[in-house]
Amino acid sequence: MGRKPCCSKEGLNRGAWNAIEDQILIDYIKANGEGKWGNIPKKAGLKRCGKSCRLRWLNYLRPDIKRGNISEQEEDLIIRLHKLLGNRWSLIAGRLPGRTDNEIKNYWNSTLGKKVGGEQLKQSKDQNLKKAKTQSAAETPQFTAIKTKASKCSKFLVTHQEPYKAENVDSIPVHDAKLSDGTFSTTSEETHSVNSTLDFDIADLLALDISDSEFWKSCQNNNSIEEAESSGVARKTWFSSDQHLQFSEELLKDWIRYDM
DNA sequence: AACTCGGTCAACCGCCCAAAA
DNA sequence: ATTTTGGGCGGTTGACCGAGT
Numbered sequence: 001m002g003r004k005p006c007c008s009k010e011g012l013n014r015g016a017w018n019a020i021e022d023q024i025l026i027d028y029i030k031a032n033g034e035g036k037w038g039n040i041p042k043k044a045g046l047k048r049c050g051k052s053c054r055l056r057w058l059n060y061l062r063p064d065i066k067r068g069n070i071s072e073q074e075e076d077l078i079i080r081l082h083k084l085l086g087n088r089w090s091l092i093a094g095r096l097p098g099r100t101d102n103e104i105k106n107y108w109n110s111t112l113g114k115k116v117g118g119e120q121l122k123q124s125k126d127q128n129l130k131k132a133k134t135q136s137a138a139e140t141p142q143f144t145a146i147k148t149k150a151s152k153c154s155k156f157l158v159t160h161q162e163p164y165k166a167e168n169v170d171s172i173p174v175h176d177a178k179l180s181d182g183t184f185s186t187t188s189e190e191t192h193s194v195n196s197t198l199d200f201d202i203a204d205l206l207a208l209d210i211s212d213s214e215f216w217k218s219c220q221n222n223n224s225i226e227e228a229e230s231s232g233v234a235r236k237t238w239f240s241s242d243q244h245l246q247f248s249e250e251l252l253k254d255w256i257r258y259d260m
Numbered sequence: 261a262a263c264t265c266g267g268t269c270a271a272c273c274g275c276c277c278a279a280a281a
Numbered sequence: 282a283t284t285t286t287g288g289g290c291g292g293t294t295g296a297c298c299g300a301g302t
Contacts, residue, residue, distance in 0.1 A: 038287065090290060106269050
């Protein structure tokens with residue numbers, strides 16, 4: 001029943017890699033490039049499963065890997081992205097050059113999770129105290145993090161969750177959100193081309209949208225987009241006439257690594 | 261010195277999805 | 282259209298290490 005394993009486990013080394021195995025793998029990938037992981041053990045003469053080779057290379061041996069000493073800026077970005085994307089470690093890692101999903105996941109589980117969890121607990125206690133004191137109407141969260149399952153679709157239907165009543169948009173079709181060259185499909189001049197290595201998916205789009213919470217809140221408070229705009233709150237996301245998602249340079253710089 | 265405990269992190273596991281057959 | 286395969290992902294495990302007793 002179920003899938004057969006990626007390779008026969010018999011006669012294969014397991015556990016920690018040694019320096020000789022590392023060197024064999026490095027030499028092989030330098031000569032032949034990444035990919036075809038299943039063939040590597042046989043061709044390189046490694047007694048390792050292909051998956052194990054892939055993992056060792058991607059998480060440890062790759063030359064562009066940054067190790068340890070996660071800076072305050074990186075930490076802050078991880079926290080913010082985690083708030084938006086949940087445990088989407090590979091997506092989060094994709095915004096942190098040189099960091100791997102495994103490293104970020106470990107860092108979160110060992111350090112940040114507790115830190116953030118502790119702060120959230122404190123904040124929620126403070127909030128409850130405040131609520132009890134003021135007896136004010138419960139503050140309903142308008143911009144909750146949406147946890148999605150990883151999707152590699154190229155076409156999405158994004159349900160619009162913002163209180164954006166002025167145009168009465170219930171759903172925004174986003175066509176060909178990621179084209180083969182990594183750009184967005186739109187005719188607008190406002191479009192920014194993004195680095196083709198980015199894996200833009202539904203969570204990214206939602207994350208961008210949620211990031212504009214200040215503007216949408218202002219819309220709700222002012223009951224119109226025009227008043228929100230004139231009140232000086234910067235708008236970071238919008239939809240063009242053909243209903244393609246657009247986003248400001250400011251927002252891109254904030255969240256996304258990109259090439260202009 | 262010996263032991264326990266908790267934190268860290270590399271590695272493994274099983275599942276999922278898309279591409280290939 | 283269906284099955285198989287390869288690769289990617291998040292969750293979990295277990296070895297290792299340092300601090301505390």
